[in-house]
Amino acid sequence: MKRKLVLVGNGMAGVRCIEEILKLNREAFEITIFGSEPHPNYNRILLSKVLQGDTSIDEITLNSWEWYEQNGIRLFAGETVTDIDHEEQLVRTDRGRVVEYDELILATGSNPFILPVPGADLPGVTAFRDIQDCERMIEYAKTYKKAAVIGGGLLGLEAARGLLNLGMDVDVIHIFDYLMERQLDPTASKLLQRELEKQGMNFLLRKETAELFGNGRVEGVRFKDGTSIAADLVVMAVGIRPNVDLARRSGIAVNRGIIVNDYLETNVPHIYAVGECAEHRGVVYGLVAPLYEQGKVLAQVICGRKGKSYEGSVVSTQLKVSGVDVFSAGEFMDGEGTESIKLYDEARSVYKKVVVREGKIVGAVLFGDTSEGRKLLDMIQRGDSLEALSLSLLAPASSGGKESLVATMADTDVVCGCNGVTKGAICQAIAEHGLKTVAEVRDYTNASRSCGGCKGLVAELLEHMLGEEVNRYTVKETICGCTNLSREEVIAAIKEKRLMTVKEVMSVLGWKKEEGCSKCRPALNYYLGMLYPGEYDEEVESLFVNERLHANIQADGTYSVVPRMYGGVTTAEQLRKIADVAEKYNVPMIKLTGGQRIDLLGVKKEDLPRIWADLGMPSGYAYAKALRTVKTCVGKQFCRFGTQDSTGLGIRMEQTFERLKTPHKVKMAVSACPRNCAESGIKDVGVVGVEGGWEIYVGGNGGTHLRAADLLCTVKTEEEVMEMTGAFLQYYRESAHYLERTSKWVERVGLEHIREVLFDVEMRRALLERLHKALSATKDPWREIVENERLQQTLFCDLGDKEPVPVE
Amino acid sequence: MMRVKVGTIEQLPKRLGKCVHIGVLELALFRTQDDRVYAVENRCPHKGGDLSQGIVSGEYVFCPLHDWKICLRDGQAQAPDEGCVKTYRATVEDGCVYVELQETGE
Numbered sequence: 001m002k003r004k005l006v007l008v009g010n011g012m013a014g015v016r017c018i019e020e021i022l023k024l025n026r027e028a029f030e031i032t033i034f035g036s037e038p039h040p041n042y043n044r045i046l047l048s049k050v051l052q053g054d055t056s057i058d059e060i061t062l063n064s065w066e067w068y069e070q071n072g073i074r075l076f077a078g079e080t081v082t083d084i085d086h087e088e089q090l091v092r093t094d095r096g097r098v099v100e101y102d103e104l105i106l107a108t109g110s111n112p113f114i115l116p117v118p119g120a121d122l123p124g125v126t127a128f129r130d131i132q133d134c135e136r137m138i139e140y141a142k143t144y145k146k147a148a149v150i151g152g153g154l155l156g157l158e159a160a161r162g163l164l165n166l167g168m169d170v171d172v173i174h175i176f177d178y179l180m181e182r183q184l185d186p187t188a189s190k191l192l193q194r195e196l197e198k199q200g201m202n203f204l205l206r207k208e209t210a211e212l213f214g215n216g217r218v219e220g221v222r223f224k225d226g227t228s229i230a231a232d233l234v235v236m237a238v239g240i241r242p243n244v245d246l247a248r249r250s251g252i253a254v255n256r257g258i259i260v261n262d263y264l265e266t267n268v269p270h271i272y273a274v275g276e277c278a279e280h281r282g283v284v285y286g287l288v289a290p291l292y293e294q295g296k297v298l299a300q301v302i303c304g305r306k307g308k309s310y311e312g313s314v315v316s317t318q319l320k321v322s323g324v325d326v327f328s329a330g331e332f333m334d335g336e337g338t339e340s341i342k343l344y345d346e347a348r349s350v351y352k353k354v355v356v357r358e359g360k361i362v363g364a365v366l367f368g369d370t371s372e373g374r375k376l377l378d379m380i381q382r383g384d385s386l387e388a389l390s391l392s393l394l395a396p397a398s399s400g401g402k403e404s405l406v407a408t409m410a411d412t413d414v415v416c417g418c419n420g421v422t423k424g425a426i427c428q429a430i431a432e433h434g435l436k437t438v439a440e441v442r443d444y445t446n447a448s449r450s451c452g453g454c455k456g457l458v459a460e461l462l463e464h465m466l467g468e469e470v471n472r473y474t475v476k477e478t479i480c481g482c483t484n485l486s487r488e489e490v491i492a493a494i495k496e497k498r499l500m501t502v503k504e505v506m507s508v509l510g511w512k513k514e515e516g517c518s519k520c521r522p523a524l525n526y527y528l529g530m531l532y533p534g535e536y537d538e539e540v541e542s543l544f545v546n547e548r549l550h551a552n553i554q555a556d557g558t559y560s561v562v563p564r565m566y567g568g569v570t571t572a573e574q575l576r577k578i579a580d581v582a583e584k585y586n587v588p589m590i591k592l593t594g595g596q597r598i599d600l601l602g603v604k605k606e607d608l609p610r611i612w613a614d615l616g617m618p619s620g621y622a623y624a625k626a627l628r629t630v631k632t633c634v635g636k637q638f639c640r641f642g643t644q645d646s647t648g649l650g651i652r653m654e655q656t657f658e659r660l661k662t663p664h665k666v667k668m669a670v671s672a673c674p675r676n677c678a679e680s681g682i683k684d685v686g687v688v689g690v691e692g693g694w695e696i697y698v699g700g701n702g703g704t705h706l707r708a709a710d711l712l713c714t715v716k717t718e719e720e721v722m723e724m725t726g727a728f729l730q731y732y733r734e735s736a737h738y739l740e741r742t743s744k745w746v747e748r749v750g751l752e753h754i755r756e757v758l759f760d761v762e763m764r765r766a767l768l769e770r771l772h773k774a775l776s777a778t779k780d781p782w783r784e785i786v787e788n789e790r791l792q793q794t795l796f797c798d799l800g801d802k803e804p805v806p807v808e
Numbered sequence: 809m810m811r812v813k814v815g816t817i818e819q820l821p822k823r824l825g826k827c828v829h830i831g832v833l834e835l836a837l838f839r840t841q842d843d844r845v846y847a848v849e850n851r852c853p854h855k856g857g858d859l860s861q862g863i864v865s866g867e868y869v870f871c872p873l874h875d876w877k878i879c880l881r882d883g884q885a886q887a888p889d890e891g892c893v894k895t896y897r898a899t900v901e902d903g904c905v906y907v908e909l910q911e912t913g914e
Contacts, residue, residue, distance in 0.1 A: 518870035541823040799828035
């Protein structure tokens with residue numbers, strides 16, 4: 001049964017968290033969302049752009065009504081949750097609805113702070129917070145001319161710019177003596193003020209509002225110093241307050257915001273808070289990037305994969321006023337223990353400051369040219385030292401010859417801070433999907449989907465990529481040409497959507513060719529078998545002929561048959577049987593294989609089932625992507641130098657891992673001493689007996705790409721050899737690409753990584769458990785076919801010889 | 809024109825080839841997922857591989873020896889490989905499969 005997940009608050013933080021949850025597990029939850037506003041989720045940050053006339057309300061919708069529908073989410077818009085009963089685990093709404101929850105996310109956001117002064121409730125006074133406020137201001141501007149904005153912070157300035165665009169005269173009232181004091185130092189602030197004054201804003205600084213006056217509707221603002229101004233519209237943009245009423249009423253711990261720990265958990269079990277309503281380590285964030293970071297962590301927690309915790313964010317700000325570029329991040333004020341590097345070009349109105357503490361870059365302010373903002377923010381977040389800062393980064397943009405910034409960015413550098421999208425991810429998407437526009441990049445990667453501050457960078461990147469750069473990123477290894485997905489993506493989708501057949505995988509994941517090809521079909525067949533041991537029935541028509549017919553096809557269309565001989569040991573009786581069969585079926589050649597087995601070559605396809613029946617021996621799997629043989633030396637029983645019973649161990653290994661399917665063929669060997677007569681150094685798993693123990697080597701290959709195996713570990717007992725080998729095989733089964741030999745795989749994922757996995761007791765236990773599940777589901781294929789008449793008909797019988805008949 | 813009844817449609821499993829000998833000819837017969845039936849010469853143009861044992865995908869077969877991709881409709885090997893196998897017209901009447909022994913195409 002699906003668990004019930006309720007989200008209170010249909011804003012950016014909450015819905016993003018839901019998106020992350022859907023990414024992790026589409027099927028786990030029945031999701032209900034309540035939002036007090038009557039709209040689907042929209043981008044509040046861009047409201048100022050709407051006010052400024054740069055964009056429309058429709059364009060700032062983040063998740064359309066269809067999105068909720070497509071994802072099976074119940075949305076109650078325009079409905080407010082009034083009450084949480086955490087004993088009964090249910091919420092109640094202002095429409096009398098009662099909804100139960102197993103997990104509850106509070107994302108109630110914040111409310112604009114309204115100054116508690118007389119007249120604050122007069123008509124003509126508004127906050128700037130939601131679509132309704134925005135619409136109201138646009139409406140006012142049609143009739144009235146004189147506006148006052150209280151608050152010289154980010155939001156106030158963006159609102160003021162919008163009102164200017166709507167044709168109003170605008171006074172900006174600020175209590176401090178410089179603007180955006182929470183983001184800028186005095187120098188940058190003064191430059192900003194100068195620029196905005198040029199645009200037509202009028203500033204009243206160091207003014208504290210005493211009251212708003214007016215007869216019936218607002219007519220002006222009076223200050224504590226006794227002065228006053230006239231105003232037909234007053235916009236309060238003095239700050240926001242976390243909306244914690246519901247939480248407080250419901251007995252959830254609240255300080256300024258709802259108190260959460262590093263996993264966004266409140267003090268009440270199964271209730272979480274995310275976004276502007278949450279207080280984490282004493283900080284309430286009002287910017288989008290931290291909210292998204294929180295959403296990611298919370299999604300993991302809710303899906304039961306508590307992983308990385310949230311540890312707070314370094315925030316950055318960019319003002320969205322056309323013609324003004326302002327950026328700040330981290331610790332931007334000069335102060336005790338900080339030093340700074342400054343560039344101040346008064347003539348061009350360019351100011352750049354990088355703040356350094358104990359040799360590390362901790363903050364920055366940019367005015368006039370903010371193109372390096374992202375790069376600096378990355379450096380701050382990483383805690384780069386001053387040496388990492390190239391001074392040319394600060395060179396004025398007009399100095400000419402400056403290399404395109406995007407070209408100098410590393411793939412891991414973040415381009416879109418709101419959504420944490422790296423340069424590499426964007427380039428990859430551009431290359432893979434042939435993206436041509438910023439909008440397409442946004443749809444594929446989320447970059448520039450929120451504040452839009454990175455649009456310029458994205459555009460630059462596009463331009464840059466559409467040049468020669470594009471080739472560098474087309475390297476994602478897809479399974480084959482029938483899909484754009486990599487092995488990892490396909491396996492994740494199979495697990496997540498529980499796809500059970502080759503056909504299902506192809507149709508659900510949008511295969512380009514309906515029936516795939518000779519590369520993807522066998523690969524999918526393998527992955528499904530590996531993921532669902534005992535449950536998945538191999539699809540014979542997707543198997544390469546050797547594995548379909550359980551014999552090796554030879555150049556002349558005949559087949560070869562290799563019966564199993566554990567550890568290379570045989571008996572007179574077996575030899576006699578093999579000799580009899582060879583005679584009876586006129587086998588043209590009998591040969592010893594490199595793996596110490598006997599090969600009957602030149603067998604006709606239709607004779608195969610009868611030969612197997614006559615032999616009465618299990619298949620040697622000489623044809624399969626599976627364990628083939630375990631080659632052994634004579635060992636201490638007979639050899640003068642042998643220190644261990646290599647033959648005994650070889651037989652045991654072969655009997656244990658027999659029939660185990662693997663991404664490619666697997667060969668093993670056990671030698672009883674370092675002379676290595678069984679050639680353990682060039683096997684997928686090679687075991688070498690030494691005095692008092694065994695050395696285990698992995699990743700060796702005697703084939704085209706000759707490779708000496710690496711020493712994985714040394715163990716004391718046979719038991720430990722079995723355990724390490726089993727875990728190694730299972731990990732190889734689970735993480736290698738289909739047709740990737742262990743030699744390549746070990747090099748790709750790294751021996752150290754494999755060690756980390758195998759030496760972890762818990763992981764090893766889990767791997768062995770899955771291995772034994774897979775082993776217990778296997779059957780000897782020769783016997784199965786011998787006993788199954790229908791399979792013989794389908795796979796081994798031809799249509800015979802026919803005579804042509806003349807027709808009219 | 810000569811034609812020959814090679815078997816019944818039931819004898820042709822979907823996407824698994826069958827071989828048939830007619831005089832000196834050796835043909836590979838295929839029934840696709842959507843029940844079309846094709847007959848081609850059972851020798852890959854590359855090294856004579858047994859095409860009837862290849863993996864069938866849509867109207868193509870992949871040779872089991874070296875993975876050449878051959879079109880069942882016109883017998884053409886797909887790029888980058890070059891070559892062609894002979895194709896024959898195969899029809900189904902009342903559940904019986906017939907092959908006409910006059911090469912189609914070229």
